[in-house]
Amino acid sequence: MSMKTDIEIAREANKIHIRDVAAKLDIPEAELRQYGHDKAKLSQDFINSIQSKPDGKLVLVTAISPTPAGEGKTTTSVGLNDGLNRIGKKSVVCLREPSLGPCFGMKGGAAGGGKAQVIPMEDINLHFTGDFHAISAAHNLLSALIDNHINWGNELGIDVRRIAWRRVVDMNDRALRHIVASMGGLGNGYPRETGFDITVASEIMAIFCLAKDFDDLQVRLGNIIVGYTRDKAAIRAKDLNADGAMTVLLKDAFMPNLVQTLENNPAFIHGGPFANIAHGCNSVIATKTALKLADYVVTEAGFGADLGAEKFFDIKCRxxxxxxxxxxIVATVRALKMHGGVAKDALSTENVDAVKKGAENLVRHIGNVKKFGVPVVVGINHFIADTEAEIDAVKAIASEQGVKAITCKHWALGSEGTADLATEVVRVIEGENAQFAPLYPDDMPLLDKVKTIATSLYGASDVAADSKVRSQLKEWEAAGFGHLPVCIAKTQYSFSTDAKLMGAPTGHVIPVREVRLSAGAEFVVVVCGEIMTMPGLPRVPAANHIKLDTQGQIEGLF
Structure with a gap:
């Protein structure tokens, strides 16, 4: 008998009405902005009304460096939340919204899998409540206002050669990376080179996920630097009077989305920057709201801990x-074997030596997370081909690092398969006093912040930055931006900038290709290696297999 697909499992779920999900968190139905019977947004008035409540305990789910074998970070986050509720804890999970780019590309959706999913899976992976479209619209409104201002006389003196603001679309479209706009004659403006990024790389996405309320949102939007004059004076969105209209476009989107897991436990899904090209965390407003409503809040940060967890700590938490x-820290035996040199088509064969070799990646991540003063538990996301000897090897290696590794079977069993993980997480929180601190201080020079991350977390010997990059960073420091954290954009597949260099490499140099100031989001993006802010589709994209069946139901999403 063939196994059911994720979408088939999700479709058979015994959903409850969203008002009943909200009731588990003591949210009155009147405070919901309902999208049908299974999705709702939470009103800002209600969020404001609960600010005096104490905070629950925050748990981050991160992972080893990703491989084609799969790690299952979102699935484990959902499973842990269900497990905590199963053992009697009031828990909610906070996740990012999926981008259409990977849904139609190679990665697929981001709603979990098996019996550890958030639902309605189809809606969450496709358009959802329209948040990403609102972010795209706000971003492209600003783009239009820039070119319109230049067309009508350019009163601000914007240097068209120094416009830093591109356009966005929530799709993997490599043809739009570099374009020439305003072609076709006088009526279409002044031709110039520009390009598109994917929506999740937009500074507005970062602002959306870091703003604490509407006022903060508008201030940050207004502070976006869109370009410079010939004298290198910064031009901001508020100089174009764009911040008010952009905030209006984001008004509804800014309210957190409430849905449920397959076991009818509450889940907030809101915002969705990638972690390889952005800061990789769901919205601050969703996380902080959840902390007021539950005893435990489970959240995830994108890709491996070197990207997602570092940015969660150094940007979001800071x-x-x-x-x-x-x-x-989520690990799989399969992924560890890949880090140990095993080819993808040989992962079903027992290979304890490869597990041990590949576990150097896990060990590096454990050590890195400990540098932030937070206790660690390893979750072994179980696959059917895993052997006891391989699992025991992972547990032994984790034990050598002073942490416990727990086998998790949430994909097959739901909360029954994560009760042990939930119990261990609670034990660690109650037994160890976390002493969280960011990796570097605010007043450290910007390039030194990059070097600190590269040498302390990536195992690098140094950072390579040419004189143009160094001068740009110095200019920003002189302009008052030196206190900002850095957001490193690099490949997710390696601690280095070489995607093929797996395991735990040391001694490599991290090349800084360019730096970008996100004055509204309040961080500096450091682009390293060959990373792209507009991904492309693979040779055979997932879109080729997505369709409606004869009953009008979606097939092919995963």
Whole structure:
């Protein structure tokens, strides 16, 4: 008998009405903005009304460096939340919204899998409540206002050669990376080179996920630097009077989305920057709201801990005043074998030596997370081909690092398969006093912040940055931006900038290709290696297999 697909499992779910999900968190139905019977947004008035409540305990789920074998970070986050509720804890999970780019590309959706999913899976992976479209619209409105201002006389003196603001679309479209706009004659403006990024790389996405309220949102939007004059004076969105209209476009989107897991436990899904090209965390407003409503809040940060967890700690927690109590690092035997040199088509064969060799990646991540003062638990996301000897090897290696590794079977069993993980997370939180602190201080020079991350977390010997990059960073420091954290954009597949260099490499140099100031989001993006802010589709994209069946139901999403 063939196994059911994720979408088939999701479709058979015994959903409850969203008002009943909200009731589990003591949210009155009147405070919901309902999208049908299974999705709702939470009103800002209600969020404001609960600010005096104490905070619950925050748990971060991160992972080893990703491989084609799969790790299952979102699935484990959902499973852990269900497990905590199963053992009697009031828990909610906070996740990012999926981008259409990977849904139609190679990665697929991001709603979990098996019996550890958030639902309605189809809606969450496709358009959802329209948040990403609102972010795209706000971003492209600003783009249009820039070119319109230039067309009508350019009163601000914007240097068209120094416009830093591109356009966005929530799709993997490599043809739009570099374009020439305003072609076709006088009526279409002044031709110039520009390009598109994917929506999740937009500074507005980062602002959306870091703003604490509407006022903060508008201030940050207004502070976006869109370009410079010939004298290198910064031009901001508020100089174009764009911040008010952009905030209006984001008004509804800014309210957190409430859905449920397959076991009818509450889940907030809101915002969705990638972690390889952005800061990789769901919205601050969703996370902080959840902390007021539950005893435990499970959240995830994108890709491996070197990207997602580092940015969660150094950007999100630093800026939002969050203090995580524990971290779960997700690993799979399959992925560790790949890090140990095993080809993808040989992963079903037992290979304890490869597990041990590949576990150097896990060990590096454990050590890195500990540098932030937060206790660690390893979650072994179980696959059917895993052998006891391989699992025991992972547990032994984790034990050598002073942490416990727990086998998790949430994909097959739901909360029954994560009760042990939930119990261990609670034990760690209650037994160990987390002493969270970011990796570097605010007043460290920007390039030194990059070097600190590269040498302390990536195992690099140094950072390579040419004189243009160094001068740009110095200019920003002189302009008052030196206190900002850095957001490193690099491949997710390696601690280095070489995607093929797996395991735990040391001694490599991290090349800084360019730097970008996100004055509204309040961080500096450091682009390293060959990373792209507009991905492309693979040779055979997932879109080729997505369709409606004869009953009008979606097939092919995963």
């Amino acid at each position: 800026k939002a005043g969050l203090s995580p109590e524990a971290v779960v």
